[in-house]
Amino acid sequence: MIELAPNHKRGLALRSPLMNAAGILGFAGEARGVVDLAALGAFVTNPFTFNTRTPARPPNAVELPDGVLIHTGLPNPGLRAAMRRYPREWQRLGLPVILHLAATHLDEVRRSVDLLERDERVAGVEMGFRDDVEAGELAALIRALAGAAPLLARLPAGRGAELAEAATSAGADALVISAPPRKTESGVTGRFYSPSVFSSVLGEIQTVRRLTSLPIVGAGGVFTLENAQAILAAGAVAVQLDAVLWREPNILALWPPIA
Template sequence: MLALTLTGLKLRNPLMLAAGIMGTTGGSLKRVAEGGAGAVVTKSIGKEPRRGHSNPSMIEVDSGYLNAMGLPNPSYRDFQGEIERAREAGVPVIASIFGGSTEEFLEIAGALRADAFELNLSCPHACGYGAEIGTRPDLVEEIARAVKSTARSPVWVKLTPNVTDIKSIGLAAQRGGADAVVAINTVRGMAIDIESGYPILGNRFGGLSGRAIKPVAIRCVYDLYEALDIPVIGVGGISDWRDAIEFIMAGARAVEIGSAVGNNINIFSDISSCMREFLVEKEWTLNDIYGMAHEL
């Protein structure tokens, strides 16, 4: 009932692990997959090893988290073994990759073997990467086209919400040949310690995730569904099965779950079970509810 095919990948359900959560090792990715996820996305991997920003790099705020990790990673040269370990669970493994130029994206995508690539063009707190590139439609189109021309796997582009018009960025990814877009990454934010007057995060500002950003993500998915011909993958604030259903009704073909995994490692099996019960009760299928909010 929940199985689907997404950009040529067979998923047992539309629930995926989002990049950045338990995605640094093959063992943790495998654990999430064995816990019910339909697919898993790795931590964003770059050309060179990065330690990331100084601590504090993550704090809890009302209805979510602020993080400024700074894209810490071991580099793609040491990561293929982790992808292979994760594949032992039998679900698609998507490699999230980032770079500071088209050439870096090409180098990484050409070296890694994954079931799909998610291009991180949306991280809001790493100088020279992510959203600094992903806010420019010309660069988004250029990078998507370059990676698509050489990658042996589907290419997804993860979009930033920190723009005036996310549809223009999505259309640029589509023109570049992307097979899907992922919406959204975190929303820029910060917190200040009123006792000292200093910003709390070591990087001063970071990205807001968790329940607080779900309405923003829903609207972005809704707009992209109407503008694009390629699938939209929804992410941002999903904490229970109702959230997942809402995203699919807004136009998401599948969804990714991030922050909520930290509170419940079994969230994928819990949500899929409740989704099945809901669909049976309503006598609906996934296709019936896909984009349903646009039919009114």
């Protein structure tokens, strides 16, 4: 078993180091008829915000030669509605569920604590941040939620070395390196999913590994078994898969088990 939260009273144990990235497989495993969720160590939900959000206006996707650019606007029913609607579905998945919380306002994070604390069907929370979040703000957001459930801090792309210490000191249980980078193309600004980001993610993991003792989850540009193995060899304990699960939904069935 892989322990993502060794210092948390509940812990967060995974039977496999592989998981999906937030925004890839839905709110409650809607893609389970296409992707073999049983091959994952944990399921990460689409991002939730405290309040309801509607989809971004189109165009919200641009296909590029080396990847895809997506801007969704983070549509979701809001955390309160989600905690009424999804926990039974999460329980049926048969694996730990990590709820991704988009942390944009401190007061909303504080209001989220009670909702997340009282339902252990949420095995952990992955907190996402604005790309331009400052270290002090990031620390305050983490402190507001630390202890409610095992907390993974997904750091903005390229800022792991800058923010790892603040996240560690504030009480994060693990770090996710990193969120997809932001890019603008053809009038669309959004998250960029591509094999081309792998090398920068790998280098960032190696750097952050020297700065913190927290477990690291590597995320970004993993499209092959060799990519996943390299992430683990660089010091991560787990790997998140993003657009590869759209391009090759059966990829998990083709890979041998990864220890």
